[in-house]
């Protein structure tokens with residue numbers, strides 16, 4: 427038990443990628459170069475303008491709820507959250523107070539231990555998620571402040587977690603998973619540079635007796651305006667250090683709202699408990715209570731495959747976590763892998779685990795490297811058939827790594843058929859021990875010094891000898907067999 431243990435709850439604002447805004451028909455479009463392009467009397471807060479609910483936003487919020495295993499209530503209500511601010515001319519935001527559209531839920535993910543490279547399973551319980559409209563955006567320039575209403579009224583789903591997060595690493599892994607999830611569901615682009623995911627972080631430190639009793643500290647701070655995963659990690663670390671210093675002096679940190687200053691790498695106090703906002707929530711009089719029927723709630727099976735399910739499936743196939751995360755995070759690669767595995771089962775190799783791993787290694791290794799180097803999309807130069815052909819030849823010991831790279835080069839230059847490439851370029855690996863034995867003999871004769879070193883115990887020089895054998899065989903020899911033959915003949 428450490429002296430102080432952080433206890434963290436997050437609020438994540440995710441902007442939904444609906445065509446239009448939440449309560450008007452204005453386009454929901456990121457257009458910073460064209461301020462006040464998509465505005466109307468409602469989203470500029472003019473008196474008498476009435477809201478008109480966007481069903482698409484409701485549908486996307488429900489999809490999120492289903493994906494995290496939450497409860498979707500039969501009825502959900504809209505509330506006015508009243509406050510005055512320059513980016514909110516109506517003086518209120520339409521939100522949901524005590525009757526949110528998503529209740530509960532759980533997000534599962536893995537945390538990487540950077541030191542050991544291992545991964546640990548983790549999860550975060552959600553309290554709720556609700557819909558609300560975004561405020562406008564203020565721009566400060568040369569002593570003046572401008573308002574851009576393009577964002578005003580954009581649909582947000584605010585996801586609130588239980589206070590169960592214990593470290594910055596866990597918080598960062600969790601929001602990364604959320605980003606993957608909303609993108610996979612297609613409900614948000616999750617682009618943090620465009621402000622489409624923003625974080626508020628509630629944090630306090632439990633002392634030893636609170637840790638054993640499970641009691642929460644009497645205070646907590648809320649850090650707002652965090653716009654990236656990296657900043658979230660920094661804001662948490664900053665707050666842990668700041669609160670620890672106060673507690674060690676015998677003081678209790680003030681319950682307050684703090685603002686994260688990304689450029690300064692610190693947060694500053696915005697308001698304390700005494701002047702905490704009182705939002706005077708009340709039911710929104712211009713909108714009906716929303717009835718949700720069971721037919722509005724999709725089955726989990728009808729949603730895109732969740733990142734966590736996909737991850738588990740790959741782990742079961744025997745792929746290592748790094749490759750698993752590459753496939754889950756880069757859907758183009760993941761899709762190519764999936765379709766190649768499908769083709770593999772058609773060729774009745776479905777039980778060949780070694781081949782599965784060969785396909786995964788091929789895609790994330792030489793194929794991805796060639797795609798980057800040649801600035802070409804993978805699909806432009808390689809098909810599922812090609813991938814499977816190469817992986818089969820490799821896992822059946824017919825070709826070696828060098829030949830794999832050569833084949834990919836030939837595919838990039840426009841060749842189509844892997845087997846033709848192999849025969850035209852004489853790439854088939856020689857595994858015939860008779861032919862390879864002759865090469866081994868000549869390498870041993872031509873390198874007496876190295877042989878001596880080997881025999882005197884410097885066994886690692888065998889790598890050099892294998893290299894010489896490979897050279898002599900013009901890259902066609904099977905390095906495994908060379909190694910066996912060398913070991914045998916030098917014994």
Ligand SMILES: [Zn+2]
Pocket residue numbers: 447450451452464465466467468469470579
């Ligand atoms: Zn509008």
